[in-house]
Amino acid sequence: xxxVSQSPSNKVTEKGKDVELRCDPISGHTALYxxxxxxxxxxxxxxxxxxxxxxxxxxxxxDRFSAERTGGSVSxxxxxxxxxxxxxxxxxxxxxxxxxxDTQYFGPGTRLTVL
Amino acid sequence: xxxxxxxxxxxxxxxxxNYTIYCNYSTTSDRLYxxxxxxxxxxExxxxxxxxxAVKQEGxxxxxxxxxxxxxxxxxxxxxxxxxxxxxxxVEEYGNKLVFGAGTILRVKS
Numbered sequence: 001x002x003x004v005s006q007s008p009s010n011k012v013t014e015k016g017k018d019v020e021l022r023c024d025p026i027s028g029h030t031a032l033y034x035x036x037x038x039x040x041x042x043x044x045x046x047x048x049x050x051x052x053x054x055x056x057x058x059x060x061x062x063d064r065f066s067a068e069r070t071g072g073s074v075s076x077x078x079x080x081x082x083x084x085x086x087x088x089x090x091x092x093x094x095x096x097x098x099x100x101x102d103t104q105y106f107g108p109g110t111r112l113t114v115l
Numbered sequence: 116x117x118x119x120x121x122x123x124x125x126x127x128x129x130x131x132x133n134y135t136i137y138c139n140y141s142t143t144s145d146r147l148y149x150x151x152x153x154x155x156x157x158x159e160x161x162x163x164x165x166x167x168x169a170v171k172q173e174g175x176x177x178x179x180x181x182x183x184x185x186x187x188x189x190x191x192x193x194x195x196x197x198x199x200x201x202x203x204x205x206v207e208e209y210g211n212k213l214v215f216g217a218g219t220i221l222r223v224k225s
Contacts, residue, residue, distance in 0.1 A: 031211060043203065043215035056210050091157060095211065102146065102211060106158040 002026075004107030006092050012113045013082055021077045021110045025094030032075050033095075033104060034067060038088035046090075049075065050097055082114045117142050117208045121216035129224055131193050136219045138187040138204035146207040147187050149178050151200045152218070158203065162189075194223045 005024045013019050025032050034046040045059040049069040060066070064082075069075040079086055089111050093104040118141040128134050138147070146165055150158040162171040164180035164187060171178050175198065177190045187204055201220050205213040 033211075033213075035213075042217050043205075045212045045214070048210060048212055050211070056212065059212070093158075097211060102207075103148065103160050103163055104211075104213060105160065106150075108157045 006107040023075045023092030029094035031095045031097045033093040035091045036088045117214045119216040127222045136189040140206045144206045148205045150203045
């Protein structure tokens with residue numbers, strides 16, 4: 001595809017439910033990132049996948065958050081037992097690591113609202 | 116821990132005027148990025164700065180980097196309404212992780 005795509009674009013859920021957010025990176029990009037954007041915290045790094053290496057999970061805020069990347073392409077971010085403070089826009093980005101700039105290209109985001 | 120500070124956080128300016136957004140960061144880094152975000156939209160890459168003294172220009176925007184001062188600037192020349200957006204600087208920490216500034220909301224008034 002032309003760019004990073006994410007689905008759904010909006011998700012409203014009830015507190016305590018689990019949610020899955022999907023990211024399709026730019027074809028051929030080796031690295032995939034998840035960030036969260038909220039009014040109180042700004043833009044925060046969550047997790048980073050690069051090739052077959054173990055992911056960098058250092059930004060995940062709690063063990064309710066997990067992410068997978070299957071086949072080196074599509075990624076799913078799962079939030080279990082959602083809380084109201086999880087409400088935010090979840091942004092996915094991808095890059096071609098090893099290039100001169102390693103620019104991260106962002107998707108449109110998933111707006112998550114936890115009621 | 117890398118910290119990134121932007122200022123000002125809000126900038127209201129008249130069309131045709133010049134202004135500068137500042138981005139300070141706390142530890143050494145190899146790369147600094149500027150992104151633009153329109154309301155309800157995602158982040159659009161504007162510039163990547165890789166070395167001390169680097170300067171990049173695109174239209175009315177010019178970005179520069181001073182790695183010794185740990186300072187980047189985004190200069191706006193003769194602002195036009197279409198430049199209204201939120202501008203973020205982001206500094207690369209280890210492992211390609213980006214640490215973002217809080218963002219500068221720019222409003223250009225006709």
